[in-house]
Amino acid sequence: MARLVEYADAPPEVRAVYDDIMATRRTDWVNNFWKALAAHPPTLKRLWENVKTVMAPGALDPLTKELVYVAVSVTNNCEYCIQSHSAAARAKGMDDAMLAELLAVVGLANETNRLANGYRIPVDDRFKTS
Amino acid sequence: MARLVEYADAPPEVRAVYDDIMATRRTDWVNNFWKALAAHPPTLKRLWENVKTVMAPGALDPLTKELVYVAVSVTNNCEYCIQSHSAAARAKGMDDAMLAELLAVVGLANETNRLANGYRIPVDDRFKTS
């Protein structure tokens, strides 16, 4: 199991990232993912900058991005990621009905992905231009 | 490569599904996925009913569902599904900027899924209640 670096024990470069996480998210705590990455401060800083950039509002809204994150995590069966990003999605407005439909789409996509593979279906010309 | 059942050669039960696909989608053609499944008419009918139900507007809008479909297909590397659902997402309003952000989230989720696995990070108690 990962060794978790708590704020009280963290060197200044790690505290700076923790502070930015809490300020950006307007919370007063840091979740275990970051405490584990803090074992290697350059990775902690790099990943946090990536997450902050990629998950910010843009052409897609933050809730849609969290739903996509859950979809990928469910497909890969990452327990930690399913739970943390489901919580983030709920905080941004996902309710039970939305989760149920999300999982239905994820399940169906995983099924039809294999049917397309198994039947080795050629891509329609009309799709190639898109 | 899959044998594709064209409308002209299709038995009535297959034509009935093709007709429903075109009516539901308001198009005048059927893509290769369905023509391949038509080799086994019960599978064709079953899958179409699933897709029609799951992808209909509900708690999530149809564009969000297509974005999730693309995210799963990219994670699994299903070429046919990436192309067909990217085309469907574009038809529902996805532009280049949205696709770029979608792929950025998918890429990042696939990365952090492995970091969570590799560091074997324990799930925070706060996430377990969500």
Add this chain to the structure above:
Amino acid sequence: MARLVEYADAPPEVRAVYDDIMATRRTDWVNNFWKALAAHPPTLKRLWENVKTVMAPGALDPLTKELVYVAVSVTNNCEYCIQSHSAAARAKGMDDAMLAELLAVVGLANETNRLANGYRIPVDDRFKTS
């Protein structure tokens, strides 16, 4: 693309494996998988011995083993493996109806695998004893 070692150009240790493949399968040709592995003769010999042992008739019959091989290859989307093991399954008796049902099971299993992950379903006590 792999460099393929043809029989005429093969060193004796490779020819010996090719000869055993053809004798075991009662055919007069060797498929590309083995010609590619022949770039590293110890790998060729090791893999062929594994395949010969694992795919031999035993508690499961050879057709069932080929169906399982196709199921795994479709799940992983290995084009070469789907095609080669589908051909092997057909040679052992798989017909179109069996293939359609096989792919239906593979698709459904890939779907319910994700629903079980996404809902994080606890294993029933009754299953734990099995």
Add this chain to the structure above:
Amino acid sequence: MARLVEYADAPPEVRAVYDDIMATRRTDWVNNFWKALAAHPPTLKRLWENVKTVMAPGALDPLTKELVYVAVSVTNNCEYCIQSHSAAARAKGMDDAMLAELLAVVGLANETNRLANGYRIPVDDRFKTS
């Protein structure tokens, strides 16, 4: 962890599915998978109909279908699915020797899938016609 809907607390549409599951399987209990899906009754009904149809005897016998289900679940590492479908396979006749051979095939297929990918082996012309 999933909220499980028990029979006593279930609305009529959920009880109807539970009743059909028990009648079809000739058992007096319902496993957690269905109790979790019952959080969204349309998904419960849809998935049960799919499973009932796909897993029924047909061109492939029910045991072969369960073996394939286990093979996919092991490949995807779905703990719930491995345990529930291993139990189902045992109930249909799988013994320890069959399980051992099944896992041997699954392991080997996962290995050769990557060797085929890694060496980028071209598909033999003879396989393309099958």
Add this chain to the structure above:
Amino acid sequence: MARLVEYADAPPEVRAVYDDIMATRRTDWVNNFWKALAAHPPTLKRLWENVKTVMAPGALDPLTKELVYVAVSVTNNCEYCIQSHSAAARAKGMDDAMLAELLAVVGLANETNRLANGYRIPVDDRFKTS
């Protein structure tokens, strides 16, 4: 959970493999992986011979091989394999900094794999000759 075959209860063919494992590794114990495979002695023997051959020093040194093993296991999210091969890598010289860099590469590769899939990037001609 797997039934584990302890040395005291093992038949001679299993003890012979256990003895070889301990002799090869210069240890006085056998880890659970082998005790589980021992339920099917031919699989135990076959897998041990494969592992002994593949993981031996050759063109790649044993530490590099263990790092690759961890990378694959993290990508597939195999808990047992991550822990056992991380321990083996540490025994061969992997320290915390190496593990952190290894996981960073694994995470990044999983990300760019999906970007390459999602953008459907054509392979450069210069790479095809390599």
Add this chain to the structure above:
Amino acid sequence: MARLVEYADAPPEVRAVYDDIMATRRTDWVNNFWKALAAHPPTLKRLWENVKTVMAPGALDPLTKELVYVAVSVTNNCEYCIQSHSAAARAKGMDDAMLAELLAVVGLANETNRLANGYRIPVDDRFKTS
């Protein structure tokens, strides 16, 4: 297929990244991965900075990092990534024998990952401390 942004057509922010890629790698060309990402300049810049940082010499040497990259790409079956990182690994010293051993380890790890899953093997206490 991805639209590729050539240097001649690139805006200044894209050219700046291309220039840094060529300077860092001491080459006079840019491969298609970056030309595709250039459709979204912030993604291009972000990914290049990640790759430059992660793949730089550190606790692990650059060749080992490329071998790990190939191992992950083969496991995920990313054609572009297998070819581009195999070429990079060769440029850093990988020969045919090393590639053959690398693929042997990747194949075996993918096999034993599934055996560990399928037998549901409990992690040895001795491994948990590492």
